[in-house]
Amino acid sequence: MFDFKTMRLFFSLLALAADAAVVVAVVLAIGARFSAPLSRAARSLRALLAGWELPLAFLVATVSTLGSLYYSEIVNLVPCQYCWYQRIAMYPLVVVLGLAVWRRDRTVAAAAGPLASIGMLLAAYHYFIQSFPQFGHGQCSTTTPCNAAYFHQFGFVSIPYQALSGFALIVVMMTVARLNSRQEPAS
Amino acid sequence: MTTANKTGSRSRKTKRAVPVLAIVFGAIAVLLVVAIVVSGAGDSGADTTSAAVAAPVITGDTLPVLVDSATDPAVGTPIPEVTGTDYDGNPVAISRSDGPMAIMFVAHWCPHCKAEVPAVQEWLNSTGGVPGVRLVSVSTWVAPDRDNYPPWTWLKNEGWTSPVLADDEAADVMAAFGGDATPFWVFVDADGNVAARIAGEIDVASLQSVLETLVA
Numbered sequence: 001m002f003d004f005k006t007m008r009l010f011f012s013l014l015a016l017a018a019d020a021a022v023v024v025a026v027v028l029a030i031g032a033r034f035s036a037p038l039s040r041a042a043r044s045l046r047a048l049l050a051g052w053e054l055p056l057a058f059l060v061a062t063v064s065t066l067g068s069l070y071y072s073e074i075v076n077l078v079p080c081q082y083c084w085y086q087r088i089a090m091y092p093l094v095v096v097l098g099l100a101v102w103r104r105d106r107t108v109a110a111a112a113g114p115l116a117s118i119g120m121l122l123a124a125y126h127y128f129i130q131s132f133p134q135f136g137h138g139q140c141s142t143t144t145p146c147n148a149a150y151f152h153q154f155g156f157v158s159i160p161y162q163a164l165s166g167f168a169l170i171v172v173m174m175t176v177a178r179l180n181s182r183q184e185p186a187s
Numbered sequence: 188m189t190t191a192n193k194t195g196s197r198s199r200k201t202k203r204a205v206p207v208l209a210i211v212f213g214a215i216a217v218l219l220v221v222a223i224v225v226s227g228a229g230d231s232g233a234d235t236t237s238a239a240v241a242a243p244v245i246t247g248d249t250l251p252v253l254v255d256s257a258t259d260p261a262v263g264t265p266i267p268e269v270t271g272t273d274y275d276g277n278p279v280a281i282s283r284s285d286g287p288m289a290i291m292f293v294a295h296w297c298p299h300c301k302a303e304v305p306a307v308q309e310w311l312n313s314t315g316g317v318p319g320v321r322l323v324s325v326s327t328w329v330a331p332d333r334d335n336y337p338p339w340t341w342l343k344n345e346g347w348t349s350p351v352l353a354d355d356e357a358a359d360v361m362a363a364f365g366g367d368a369t370p371f372w373v374f375v376d377a378d379g380n381v382a383a384r385i386a387g388e389i390d391v392a393s394l395q396s397v398l399e400t401l402v403a
Contacts, residue, residue, distance in 0.1 A: 002223075003226075004332060005226045006222050006223055006226040006227070007222070009222040009225060009226050010218060010219050010222035010223075013218040013221060013222055014215065014218060017214065017218060048205055048207065049207070052207045052208065055208065056207075056211065059211065063215075075332065077332070130298070133298030133299060133301075133302065134302070140294060140296075140297035140298070140299055140300070140368060140369045145297075147298055148296055148297055148298055148333075148334070149296075149298075149334045150296075150332065150333050150334060151332070151333065151334050152334055
């Protein structure tokens with residue numbers, strides 16, 4: 001039931017769901033500057049998420065980390081160099097965001113946001129060289145080359161794509177957390 | 188750090204009517220069910236991997252692993268000989284008596300191989316290759332869990348016309364020729380000795396000039 005085929009589809013669907021959330025956030029963020037209804041929608045969504053930004057970001061980081069470990073430890077897909085760089089960015093987020101949720105401390109967004117942004121850039125570059133391998137090394141070795149994808153679910157979702165989606169959603173959540181922190185009245 | 192930052196979220200959370208976390212976990216559960224149903228519905232049985240039963244027979248000395256084409260110690264030494272089959276079970280052999288010859292090792296998941304194969308095939312279609320030089324390919328490092336599997340479908344879709352020798356699961360043919368990266372080219376002279384070995388993509392103009400030196 002939870003074989004590789006099922007799990008990579010599951011993680012790909014989660015990535016697409018994260019993409020949808022990020023697109024909605026970006027559209028609302030931009031549209032709010034030009035449209036009153038979109039501005040109201042953005043405020044409503046921010047209010048809805050207030051208090052949930054950190055738990056949701058923690059959930060995304062945890063699922064991403066578990067997915068990464070599933071690929072390497074259960075299915076035995078060897079992580080490449082850029083996979084490791086992204087792990088370095090993602091794994092600490094589980095601890096950082098977990099502690100922030102525990103302490104209900106939104107100021108952690110100041111640290112988690114940049115970390116997730118770096119991971120997002122690394123994942124974007126990794127996905128780029130997978131999509132355009134001519135920009136990577138000109139050959140594939142037995143040690144996992146960064147520009148060779150293990151799979152392309154739906155023809156385009158690879159492991160760095162999934163990481164990119166996760167990082168992007170964490171960045172969105174951290175941004176919302178900071179905006180909501182600024183707007184809350186000091187008690 | 189302000190007090191609002193630390194405590195504001197909790198007070199709001201208690202007033203909220205929308206069960207955000209329940210919705211998120213519900214959505215995740217739905218996606219998991221969709222994944223189970225879809226992957227189960229699309230599972231029409233295991234794809235028969237000819238690679239799993241491919242058993243090429245290799246004779247002769249193994250070539251050293253290629254480190255640098257410019258200082259390759261294998262140049263001038265006899266190639267190993269291989270008898271095996273393609274993915275349809277047809278016999279394919281690599282013999283010293285077949286020289287001059289070019290042997291192209293490819294992996295189905297390798298993006299450079301995916302670029303090289305159609306380029307070479309297009310060159311073959313337009314020029315017919317270099318007269319007197321045989322081109323044979325070896326499908327190696329087959330991995331059912333990796334991209335662009337299976338190799339026989341990939342090569343068929345590319346209209347690949349050169350003979351394909353299926354390497355075994357341990358990639359023994361690749362190892363016998365000292366390959367450590369794909370695409371991997373072994374050029375063989377008329378005496379059955381290594382003329383050159385190159386790892387990585389090469390453009391068709393360079394390929395043609397190398398092949399022409401084999402019959403010069």
